[in-house]
Amino acid sequence: DDDDDDNAEEVIQFPQQSFFSTLWDHFAIVVGKKEDKEVNMEYDIISSRFWSSFRLIGIFERLMFFGTWMCWDLFVDVICTLPIKAVLSVVPIIKGILTNTVMPLQYVAQIVIIIAGIWFMENVDISYMYHNIRGQSTIKYYVLINMCEVFDKLCSTFAQDVTDTLILKATQCRGLADFTMVLVLLVVAILAILAHTIVVLLQMVALNVAINSKTSGILTIILSNQFLEVKSSVFKRLNKSSLYQLVCWDVRERFQYFLMLALIAIRNLSAYAWDIDYFVDFLLGNLALAYGSEVVVDWFKHSFVTRFNGVTYDAYLEYEYLLCYNLLDVKKPLSFTEGRVRRVLRQFGSYSNITHTACPNTFCTDCCWLLLALGFLPFPIMFIVYKFLSSTFKINQISVWVLIWCTLMTLKVLGRQTLCKLLHWRLKRLSKKLKKRPNPSDYGCANVEDGVMFPLGPSDRFGHKIT
Numbered sequence: 001d002d003d004d005d006d007n008a009e010e011v012i013q014f015p016q017q018s019f020f021s022t023l024w025d026h027f028a029i030v031v032g033k034k035e036d037k038e039v040n041m042e043y044d045i046i047s048s049r050f051w052s053s054f055r056l057i058g059i060f061e062r063l064m065f066f067g068t069w070m071c072w073d074l075f076v077d078v079i080c081t082l083p084i085k086a087v088l089s090v091v092p093i094i095k096g097i098l099t100n101t102v103m104p105l106q107y108v109a110q111i112v113i114i115i116a117g118i119w120f121m122e123n124v125d126i127s128y129m130y131h132n133i134r135g136q137s138t139i140k141y142y143v144l145i146n147m148c149e150v151f152d153k154l155c156s157t158f159a160q161d162v163t164d165t166l167i168l169k170a171t172q173c174r175g176l177a178d179f180t181m182v183l184v185l186l187v188v189a190i191l192a193i194l195a196h197t198i199v200v201l202l203q204m205v206a207l208n209v210a211i212n213s214k215t216s217g218i219l220t221i222i223l224s225n226q227f228l229e230v231k232s233s234v235f236k237r238l239n240k241s242s243l244y245q246l247v248c249w250d251v252r253e254r255f256q257y258f259l260m261l262a263l264i265a266i267r268n269l270s271a272y273a274w275d276i277d278y279f280v281d282f283l284l285g286n287l288a289l290a291y292g293s294e295v296v297v298d299w300f301k302h303s304f305v306t307r308f309n310g311v312t313y314d315a316y317l318e319y320e321y322l323l324c325y326n327l328l329d330v331k332k333p334l335s336f337t338e339g340r341v342r343r344v345l346r347q348f349g350s351y352s353n354i355t356h357t358a359c360p361n362t363f364c365t366d367c368c369w370l371l372l373a374l375g376f377l378p379f380p381i382m383f384i385v386y387k388f389l390s391s392t393f394k395i396n397q398i399s400v401w402v403l404i405w406c407t408l409m410t411l412k413v414l415g416r417q418t419l420c421k422l423l424h425w426r427l428k429r430l431s432k433k434l435k436k437r438p439n440p441s442d443y444g445c446a447n448v449e450d451g452v453m454f455p456l457g458p459s460d461r462f463g464h465k466i467t
Contacts, residue, residue, distance in 0.1 A: 148203040
């Protein structure tokens with residue numbers, strides 16, 4: 001007991017210092033030693049975190065470049081090849097009806113969605129929407145922008161799920177019961193896609209109002225609303241799987257935002273009789289500011305998300321590998337596709353039984369499964385592109401549309417060949433650079449027997465290991 005009392009007294013002893021010695025300690029200069037291993041180790045850790053943010057920007061932009069190119073390829077694929085596939089599927093459908101076998105209705109169902117969307121957009125007056133939004137107060141405009149941001153994500157997710165369900169059910173349609181279910185899903189998909197189209201159209205018209213505004217107040221609302229995305233994403237706990245889904249969402253958002261700004265530029269230039277001076281003096285600066293803010297927000301967001309969640313920039317190399325591998329692998333089954341189907345199968349513990357054969361020499365030719373892989377739904381933005389171009393150029397001749405189709409088809413074939421070569425080249429480079437091949441099962445939900453549905457990452461936002 002006496003020994004314990006002596007130890008306690010030694011612990012609570014406080015060194016006696018005078019006022020001037022304490023003051024001198026505040027101005028003491030710390031001189032590091034070159035052979036101090038602890039300081040060198042701390043410097044390596046801190047500097048690696050600092051410079052990794054800048055390396056992340058380059059890797060992220062390369063991922064965005066390939067991702068937006070893939071979105072463009074899928075977008076043109078739906079426009080050019082989907083009608084031909086629908087016509088070619090008529091014979092198997094008739095054969096399935098006569099022999100009571102499986103009918104491939106997925107292409108016809110998507111054509112019905114396109115026809116319904118075009119008919120709906122023909123009855124929409126964009127000029128009325130533009131002047132109505134422009135006449136609103138700044139507060140109402142701010143509320144509209146925030147509502148469009150929220151409903152865009154909600155409608156996009158719901159429409160994607162319904163469309164995925166429709167496509168998967170339509171590929172296995174057999175009998176009257178399956179056909180009735182396909183019709184019900186088709187009606188729900190049309191309503192969901194049209195609702196999403198209205199939200200994207202409102203968002204685009206509001207952006208057009210901000211760009212054409214003579215004052216910078218409305219445009220400032222657009223820019224500040226983009227920076228709110230940093231607040232909603234940075235302070236969340238994300239693992240590599242959740243971060244991969246965030247990257248896919250940013251790819252789709254970047255492509256959609258670029259198309260919206262391009263349509264706004266075409267619309268405004270046609271209103272000013274294609275005046276180059278107007279484009280250079282006024283329009284180009286606002287467009288660059290709007291698109292540049294989107295890019296900078298993505299840089300900030302991913303830099304701090306990786307910093308707070310303990311994820312290195314090597315994870316984005318794995319994302320690039322997965323994206324290239326999934327889109328180049330044509331012989332894999334549908335269940336291996338990096339999308340909702342694979343994640344659902346893993347939730348029920350059946351993903352481990354899936355085998356696949358890699359063939360990274362050809363590009364997957366079925367756009368339906370690629371839409372599942374990237375999670376990109378092109379129908380809403382396609383309807384808006386049709387409405388803006390048809391109302392701007394007043395194209396009523398079928399020959400002109402055929403010429404546009406032939407031009408897009410030619411560019412699509414050439415672009416796909418180039419994209420396939422680039423993806424194959426990047427896949428080889430990434431295979432040598434990465435220490436081990438990324439496992440696609442690490443980027444989805446956990447199996448049920450794992451005990452958790454959404455496992456946490458290896459570290460929390462403060463860098464502490466999660467046990």
